[in-house]
Amino acid sequence: MTHQPSEHTGAPPGYDPRAFPPFAVTVDLAVLTVRAARLHVLLVRRGEAPHRGAWALPGGFVRPDESAGAAARRELAEETGLSGSTVRHLHLEQLRTYSEPDRDPRMRVVSVAYAALLPDLPEPRGGGDAAHARWTPREDAAPLAFDHERILADAHERVSAKLEYTCLATGFCPAEFTLGELRQVYETVWGVPLDPPNFRRKVLATPGFVEAVEGPPRRTGGRGKPAALYRAGPASALHPPLLRPEGRRP
Amino acid sequence: MTHQPSEHTGAPPGYDPRAFPPFAVTVDLAVLTVRAARLHVLLVRRGEAPHRGAWALPGGFVRPDESAGAAARRELAEETGLSGSTVRHLHLEQLRTYSEPDRDPRMRVVSVAYAALLPDLPEPRGGGDAAHARWTPREDAAPLAFDHERILADAHERVSAKLEYTCLATGFCPAEFTLGELRQVYETVWGVPLDPPNFRRKVLATPGFVEAVEGPPRRTGGRGKPAALYRAGPASALHPPLLRPEGRRP
DNA sequence: TCCTTAATAGTCATCCTGACTATAAAAGGG
């Protein structure tokens, strides 16, 4: 990137280097969490045209002195009210960039989309007036403004895929969690039930995925035998991967 | 996205919707091919400051009326002289967007990077004055202008990963190819030798990956027993994946 | 003709996974 306009770039001859085509650059965030065994996404209600009153993914303009990733973290902090330290450390994944010329009816805007995973469910308290932010079940997130349904679908697919070969799932969990909760994350994001013994075997057989927490098997909450607690381990990748059960042969 | 500047986006209060921060948007292309059992990348020599005279990835400004993907295809056609039809059909993969504020010393430029795979080795004949385009062995592609070494590294990693779970490798091959040539693609991109019988077994066991070509086992070229010919099949994904031999346990 | 090279056919043991069965430890209802 950052090319000089010149003949071979396709710019018109005699093109002035400073007279580049002007674009606005924004970020859009697909912030996901697992809540009550359902995948939720953070949505805001638009207060401005176009799509005034419609639900949309949070986002905003990239400022002149920050990268798109920095803008995404700033917007995330503003929308959720999470502490700077929390936002600074959580996983932000750049999805892709959407640049169709007609994405925005007012002007040429390209948007860099990010996906973020949040542990539990801190009700969003927008930094300023953002009581307009709400957790919405993923399947209820329609219609959305602009091409945000597409972005959300891409985010969902990317997260589903990354669960297969990374330890990302622990990002959906609190600091200490049970294997049942971790399994719930997979089942919720993938939308399929998993066999508890097999899931347990696989997770425990992957070095560095999770670490046992010493204490008693406290923290039941519901019925059933109390489960042991684990925390996220140092590993970041899964070898071999934990594949979605899709190629099922009966 | 395409957001209206407003208080909750982080824009200054009273911000005028049209006075968005101005950015230039470019595309950069990591065009890869396998040539003489080595991975090559298409580089151009810069004729303008900054980095005048340095090698760089081909690319250029996105025009006001085209998407980044369309700009990438246009630039690719201009740099390689490939036919419009060829360029229109080959696989272009959006990598990610690079937006560090200091990427370009002259102005604020964000660049959408793409990776492309080309079959054999059509010596690049730039559309206009682009005799400045050259195939360069991937490991010789340094130093490069701007952050292009980083982009190239990201492209290499992305392609390596996609070879594992997609049929992308056939994109490096001509219309008809031998399993040895296909294996060569994997070995070259991954930089590791693969066991020929095992590779063959895996490829043939994946439905739709390749289809046998009827004719005689023509097209030898070198020594050894002549190999049967295949063409790309209809499948696009590999289930289960063909994983890189990295987690080797001795 | 002998040697080298590369494709292709098989073998074998191991690892991983999906499908199940069984046991343990809680909560809740009668």
Next chain:
DNA sequence: CCCTTTTATAGTCAGGATGACTATTAAGGA
């Protein structure tokens, strides 16, 4: 207090997939 329900956890078992090898076939070159 006993019984049922629920969830966690321990094992078992067969089949598929893979890595490591051996063997055979069919060219080219010296």
